Every structure is written in C-alpha cells, then in structure tokens.
Amino acid sequence: MQNYFRMKFFYHLGRYVLLMKKAIGRPDGKKMFLRNIGKEIVAVGYESVGIVALISFFMGGVMAMQFAINMENPILPQYLVGLGTRDVVILEFSSLVIALILAGKVGSNIASEIGTMRITQQIDALDIMGVNSANYLILPKVLAGAVCFPVLCCLSIITGIAGGWIIGDVTGLVPSGQFVLGLTFLFQPFYVVFTNIKMFLFGILITSISSYYGYYVKGGSLQVGHASTTAVVVSSVVVLLFDLVLTTIL
Amino acid sequence: MIEVQNVSKSFNGTQILKNVSTVFEEGKVNCIIGRSGSGKTVLMKSIVGLHEVDEGKILFHGRNYTDMKDKQRKEIRKEIGMVFQSGALFDSETLEDNVMFPLRMFSDMSEEECRERANFCLKRVEVINKNKLFPAEISGGMQKRVAIARAIALKPKYLLCDEPNSGLDPITSIVIDELLHGIVKEYNITAIVNTHDMNSVMEIADKIIFIYQGQKWWEGSKEEIWSTDNKELNDLIFASPLTKKIKQYI
Numbered sequence: 001m002q003n004y005f006r007m008k009f010f011y012h013l014g015r016y017v018l019l020m021k022k023a024i025g026r027p028d029g030k031k032m033f034l035r036n037i038g039k040e041i042v043a044v045g046y047e048s049v050g051i052v053a054l055i056s057f058f059m060g061g062v063m064a065m066q067f068a069i070n071m072e073n074p075i076l077p078q079y080l081v082g083l084g085t086r087d088v089v090i091l092e093f094s095s096l097v098i099a100l101i102l103a104g105k106v107g108s109n110i111a112s113e114i115g116t117m118r119i120t121q122q123i124d125a126l127d128i129m130g131v132n133s134a135n136y137l138i139l140p141k142v143l144a145g146a147v148c149f150p151v152l153c154c155l156s157i158i159t160g161i162a163g164g165w166i167i168g169d170v171t172g173l174v175p176s177g178q179f180v181l182g183l184t185f186l187f188q189p190f191y192v193v194f195t196n197i198k199m200f201l202f203g204i205l206i207t208s209i210s211s212y213y214g215y216y217v218k219g220g221s222l223q224v225g226h227a228s229t230t231a232v233v234v235s236s237v238v239v240l241l242f243d244l245v246l247t248t249i250l
Numbered sequence: 251m252i253e254v255q256n257v258s259k260s261f262n263g264t265q266i267l268k269n270v271s272t273v274f275e276e277g278k279v280n281c282i283i284g285r286s287g288s289g290k291t292v293l294m295k296s297i298v299g300l301h302e303v304d305e306g307k308i309l310f311h312g313r314n315y316t317d318m319k320d321k322q323r324k325e326i327r328k329e330i331g332m333v334f335q336s337g338a339l340f341d342s343e344t345l346e347d348n349v350m351f352p353l354r355m356f357s358d359m360s361e362e363e364c365r366e367r368a369n370f371c372l373k374r375v376e377v378i379n380k381n382k383l384f385p386a387e388i389s390g391g392m393q394k395r396v397a398i399a400r401a402i403a404l405k406p407k408y409l410l411c412d413e414p415n416s417g418l419d420p421i422t423s424i425v426i427d428e429l430l431h432g433i434v435k436e437y438n439i440t441a442i443v444n445t446h447d448m449n450s451v452m453e454i455a456d457k458i459i460f461i462y463q464g465q466k467w468w469e470g471s472k473e474e475i476w477s478t479d480n481k482e483l484n485d486l487i488f489a490s491p492l493t494k495k496i497k498q499y500i
C-alpha cells in the first residue's frame with residue numbers, strides 16, 4: 001500500500017517535471033504569446049481582484065475585533081491590536097489564505113479549461129500544427145500567476161489592514177490613533193518581502209499543478225471535473241507544505 | 251508522398267493495426283475506407299504521430315518520421331494540415347481567429363495579410379459573414395468546413411481529413427468533396443481522407459485503401475473497386491439497397 005502511494009507520487013512528480021520542461025522554452029509566434037499573457041493576466045489577476053479585496057477586508061476587520069475583544073487585560077496597550085492585525089495579515093493571511101482561495105478559483109478554472117481542450121482534441125490539433133502545446137497553453141498561465149499573485153498579495157495586505165482599521169474604528173473597539181500606532185510599531189519591511197516571495201512561488205505552483213492535471217485528462221467531461229477537483233486539492237496541499245517549509249527556512 | 255511501412259499498433263494488449271503497409275501518393279486523394287471501429291482514425295493518428303507506432307515506419311517524402319526527435323518532427327508538422335473527426339476548433343477563439351491561428355504562429359505575414367488569407371480560406375469553404383462567431387454558435391457541418399479552412403491556411407504539403415463529410419447533407423457533402431479535390435490538385439498536396447461515404451469515395455478518390463479489422467485488406471482505384479471479388483469489400487460497398495441496385499447495372 002505504502003509502496004503504491006510512493007510509486008504514484010514519483011510517477012506524478014516525474015511527469016510534472018517533464019511537462020514543465022516542455023512548457024519552458026521560447027514560444028512560437030511572439031504576437032500570440034503576448035496576447036495570451038494579456039488574456040491570462042486578466043483571467044488570473046484582474047478577475048480575482050474582487051474576491052481578494054472582499055475577503056481581505058472582512059477578515060482584517062474580524063481579526064481586529066477578535067484581538068480587541070480577547071485582550072481584556074488593561075495592562076496590554078490597545079495599539080497591540082493594530083500590530084497583531086498587521087503581522088497576521090502580512091505574514092500568513094495575505095499569502096497562505098489568499099493562495100488557498102485562489103487555488104480553488106484559479107486552479108479549477110485552469111484545469112477544466114485545459115482538460116476540455118484535451119478531450120475535444122484541441123491539444124492534438126495544436127500538436128499537429130507543430131505548436132508546442134505545453135508551451136503555448138501553460139507558460140502564459142504560469143507567468144501570469146507569478147506576476148499576479150504578488151500583486152494580489154499586496155492588495156490583500158492593504159485591504160486587510162484597512163478592514164481592521166475601519167471596522168475597529170466604526171465598532172469603537174479600537175481608536176483609530178491607537179491602531180495606526182500599532183501599525184507602525186516595530187514594523188519589519190522584510191515581512192512584506194517574505195510574504196511576496198511566498199506568493200510568487202504559490203502563483204507558479206498553483207497554475208502549473210492545475211495545468212498538469214488538465215493536460216493529462218483522459219476520457220470525457222466526467223474526468224475533466226475530476227481533474228479539476230484533484231488540481232485544487234493537490235495544489236492546496238502543496239501550498240500548505242511549501243508554506244511550512246518556507247517559514248522554517250526564511 | 252507518405253509511405254506507411256509495416257505499421258502495427260496496440261492499445262492495452264489489443265492489437266488495432268496489424269502490419270499495415272501502403273503508399274499515399276502526391277497530388278492524389280487517397281481514401282481510407284472501412285467499417286466503424288476498423289482502425290481508420292488510429293491509422294491516421296499514427297501517421298501524424300499522435301499515436302506512437304509499436305512497429306513499422308512512416309516516411310514523409312522519404313524522411314523517416316518515426317525515428318525523428320520532436321524538434322525535427324515539428325518541421326514536418328508545419329507541412330501537415332489535419333481535420334479531426336470532431337473538428338477540434340479552438341472554442342475560445344472566433345472562426346476568423348481559428349483560421350488565422352497557424353498563420354500568426356508560423357508565417358511572417360502581417361496581421362492584415364493573415365486576415366486576408368483567413369478570409370480567403372473561409373470563402374473557399376463557403377463560410378461567409380460568420381467571421382466573428384464562435385465555434386459553438388455554428389452548425390456541425392460548418393465547423394467541419396472551418397476546420398478544413400484552418401488546415402489549408404498554411405498551404406500544407408500533406409492534408410489529412412478524418413471523415414470530412416460525416417454528418418453533412420448530400421449537397422454540402424459534395425461541396426466539401428469538390429473543395430478537397432480542387433485544393434489537392436491545385437497545390438499538388440498528398441491527401442488522405444478517412445470516410446465511409448461511398449458517394450464521396452467515388453467522387454474524389456484517386457486511390458482507395460480498404461481497412462478490415464486493422465489490416466489492409468485491399469487497395470486499388472475506384473474503377474477497380476466495382477469488379478473486385480473481395481468479399482468483405484463487397485459487403486461494405488454494396489451494403490445499402492441503393493448500391494445493390496446499382497450493382498445490377500454494372
């Protein structure tokens with residue numbers, strides 16, 4: 001049993017690495033490539049702006065409220081709420097949680113798009129024309145992921161902190177001045193760099209893993225659905241693992 | 251000229267193609283006929299390399315395609331136009347963009363010239379004023395015709411069509427036949443057409459290859475086909491009451 005899983009793991013890893021090797025390379029048709037990158041930036045980045053901003057704003061707000069309510073000890077200064085919200089939003093929320101949400105949204109989208117192209121022989125058609133289908137389909141998505149995820153991360157930091165600030169102020173739990181004091185207190189700019197590095201990696205991982213599951217779909221629309229679920233699950237698990245590893249080493 | 255030498259192909263232990271050898275000549279329409287499931291599509295996909303053959307060789311004008319690396323194959327693939335049984339148009343692109351696709355990828359034509367060529371090809375297959383529609387918005391027969399337009403856009407040396415007129419009415423079917431015949435003669439293309447439509451075989455075939463249970467059972471010209479005493483071939487061509495009647499007069 002254990003052996004079986006180990007074999008399966010190495011089978012997928014090997015095939016994934018080979019596919020990525022095929023996907024990286026100079027694309028045919030510069031114009032088409034640029035057009036595709038534009039398209040993917042819209043699909044991966046622009047279309048995720050709404051959900052990222054919405055979730056970040058409310059999570060930031062809820063976080064600030066929880067901090068404020070649970071810090072009943074009067075010795076603790078109120079600005080700690082600002083500090084806590086800031087650090088949690090920057091370090092884990094804007095990267096890990098947002099990446100998990102995007103794995104669901106972007107990942108399933110990519111896997112089902114490429115999977116449908118596979119089962120309707122559109123990928124065969126590309127191959128027959130002499131187009132490197134992996135390069136044509138996957139590279140623009142991965143590049144768009146690498147560019148858009150850090151941008152979405154910054155957006156999440158800004159809206160998350162704004163959420164904490166505004167909701168803390170409106171509910172009267174944390175005075176605005178105290179919150180801002182907390183924001184600037186012992187601020188480590190490296191945290192922002194670190195979280196962006198993570199998001200950059202997550203962007204590459206999620207888009208490439210989902211592309212992998214879509215690219216190798218066999219069968220019909222049922223299998224496309226299955227591939228898209230697997231893509232989301234696997235990319236989420238991989239993101240969690242990488243988060244753990246990166247947090248340990250950096 | 252495409253030569254197929256002793257090609258065999260199995261899937262999961264079931265042998266589908268058994269030692270098939272034949273020559274598809276230049277400037278001629280070579281029809282592959284056979285019953286459903288006899289292996290026509292598998293043969294065609296083996297020729298272009300979508301299936302790797304287990305044994306045997308494929309030569310394109312003497313160039314050994316079977317033993318080539320991906321890079322060398324790519325050069326030959328640019329000379330191949332293929333029409334899939336399902337059409338395999340790119341659903342996310344308009345009809346015009348579908349036909350322009352190979353031009354944008356591989357020609358150094360300007361955007362305007364590409365569009366002009368695409369329009370010419372679409373006119374050629376009698377799809378007019380539908381440039382901005384998407385594949386899902388046109389009928390199945392029209393999709394086939396657009397697929398042909400896409401396949402001929404780059405003026406291929408080799409044209410492979412998998413059942414170009416299945417699912418078409420008799421009139422449109424004749425239009426497609428004439429179109430295929432016309433372009434093959436005009437550009438001296440090596441054409442391979444899979445079909446089980448005997449009308450179309452009689453219309454356009456310069457050479458007929460009959461596949462029976464994965465073997466090449468018979469080959470010859472359309473004049474010879476009437477007088478053959480090959481039982482399985484006779485069963486196929488004289489299957490319908492109409493052809494049975496015709497037989498009485500020849």
Ligand SMILES: Nc1ncnc2c1ncn2[C@@H]1O[C@H](COP(=O)(O)OP(=O)(O)OP(=O)(O)O)[C@@H](O)[C@H]1O
Pocket residue numbers: 261262266284285286287288289290291292293335446
């Ligand atoms: N990828 C595959 N894996 C396993 N078996 C396959 C595969 N492709 C085709 N086959 C089998 O090969 C046989 C021949 O199929 P093929 O598609 O070549 O038939 P065909 O002659 O094109 O029929 P039709 O006229 O209906 O298109 C079928 O029995 C099919 O089950």
Ligand SMILES: [Mg+2]
Pocket residue numbers: 290291292335412
């Ligand atoms: Mg077929």
